[in-house]
C-alpha cells in the first residue's frame with residue numbers, strides 16, 4: 215500500500231465568485247484544506263454556505279476564480295477538457311441527491327453505464343454490475359427501472375454506479391437529501407462500508423449534523439469560508455474502536471462473498 219498519510223486532495227486558497235449582472239456572489243472564499251487517502255471527509259454547513267460549489271470545484275465541474283486544487287498531485291484546473299474528462303472517468307465517482315439514473319434503463323444497465331464508457335466488453339461489465347448490485351443489497355432488483363424502485367433503492371443503484379469502476383475518490387452531494395432518516399442511515403452505512411473495504415476516499419456534502427457524524431473529519435463551512443475542522447477519528451481511535459471497525463469490515467466483506475455465492 216502507498217503512504218497512508220498521502221494527501222490525495224489539496225485545496226489551496228480556492229475561490230469562486232459568481233457574477234449575476236452587477237452583483238458578485240463570493241460562494242467559496244479563500245478555502246484551504248487537505249484530504250488524506252482513505253479518509254471520509256464531510257463538508258458541513260447551512261444551505262447556501264457554498265458546500266456544493268466547493269465540491270464541484272474539487273470535482274472539476276466548476277471553474278475556479280482563484281487558487282488551485284490538486285488531486286493525486288495533479289492540478290485539475292490546468293488540465294485540458296479532454297484530459298480532465300479522462301481523469302474524472304478513471305479516478306472519481308459521483309453520488310447525487312436526486313440519484314440521476316436514466317429512467318429508460320434497468321438498474322443493471324444504469325450500473326453498467328460507466329463501464330460502457332470505458333469500452334469494457336459486455337460479458338465482463340454485466341458481471342461487475344451484477345456484483346455491485348448484490349453488494350448494495352439489490353441482487354433481486356436488476357431488471358427494475360428507476361420508477362419501479364423506492365428512493366432508497368434508487369440511491370443504492372446510484373451508489374453501485376459510483377463505485378463500479380473502483381474510483382479512488384467518491385464525491386457525494388447530499389446523497390440522502392431525498393430520503394427518510396431510517397433509509398438515510400442504511401445508505402450512509404453502505405457508502406461508508408464500501409469505501410472502507412476498498413480504502414476509497416469520500417468527500418460528502420451535508421447540512422445534517424447526524425449524517426456528518428459518519429465522517430472521519432468534518433469541515434464546517436459558513437458563508438463560503440471554513441469555520442472549523444473537527445477531527446472525529448482522533449477522538450474515536452481507541453484500540454477498541456479499531457478492533458470494532460476491523461470486525462465490521464470483515465463482516466461486510468464475508469457478507470458480500472456469501473451473497474456472491476447465493477445471489478437473491
Ligand code: ADP
Nearest residue numbers: 232234239241260261262263264265266267268
Ligand atoms: P450549498 O450547497 O451550501 O447550499 P451552494 O454552493 O449551492 O451552497 O451556493 C453558495 C452560494 O452561491 C449561494 O449564495 C448561491 O446562491 C450561489 N450560487 C450557487 N451556484 C450559483 C450559480 N450557478 N450562479 C450564481 N450563484 C450561484
Ligand code: MG
Nearest residue numbers: 265266267419
Ligand atoms: Mg448544495
